[in-house]
Amino acid sequence: MFAFKVEIIPIAMKKISYLYFFFALFTAAVFTSCENEPLTGEFFTTPDGSDSTTDDDGTIDSEECTVALNALATGQASLAVATEETYNAACVAYATALDFIISNCGDPNNVYQNILNTLGDCSFNACIQAQAASDLQQNIFENSDPEGQQTACFNYLTALENEIEVCGDSAGIIQAVIDGLPCDNNCENATAATADAQANFDAVDVTDEAA
Incomplete structure (x- = not known):
């Protein structure tokens, strides 16, 4: 009986050693895979080393x-x-x-x-100049806060109308943009805002060669 106990202890120790060995391998594999797991999404590094998305x-x-x-x-x-x-x-x-x-x-x-x-x-080139003015007013309109949105909208509309006058719009593309602008439909407000926008734009009239 005693001899049987002596024999079983080394066998049990071997099993424990094998289990510990496989556990260590598994743990190392998990840590390695986690450390090398790529981040999801698109990340870039700019020339100065800063991150960007x-x-x-x-x-x-x-x-x-x-x-x-x-x-x-x-x-x-x-x-x-x-x-x-x-x-x-x-x-x-x-x-x-x-x-x-x-x-x-x-x-x-x-x-x-x-x-x-x-x-x-x-x-x-007066047409390119008018297009630059329209692009500028578009950017201002798209980034305006609610309080300034109507004024920005009519400034953009006026710039587009000037672009049509200077460059033409045979395909109706610019007019379609104008028609889609969500400017105030209130006639009184629209008239006042348009007058202000026109006055501002006239100050930098791209068709006036003496400007």
Whole structure:
């Protein structure tokens, strides 16, 4: 009986050793797989090493992209009020801003690249100037708060009407945008807002070569 007990103890110890060995292997595998598990989602590193993510429209959301967007708005505003004498410099600055935004935000649908292509050699072009003004007012309208939305809407509408006058709209695309704007339907409010928008836009009339 005693001999049987002596024999069973080493066997039990061997089983415990094997179990411990497999447990250690399993634990190591779990920790290793967790440490190497990739994060879900799209993450990128900008040239300065900061992290960024990708928005639903495919553009990169980062601090550099925000700076680029602000630079683009400045470029649009400068081009919209440029005279024939200052147009070239404003156009070059606008082109630089477009390059900057493509590099730092991406351009999955080639929207910015197409605008850049239309600039050509930056010779004076009233139509491009009107388009820049419309793009600027569109951005202001889309990012306006509720209190300023109606004014921004009519400013955008006025810019689009000016773009039609300067560039034409044979396909009716710009008019369709105007028709879809959710500007105030109240006649009195609409008249007042439109008058204010027209006055503001007349101050930087892109068709006035003496502006």
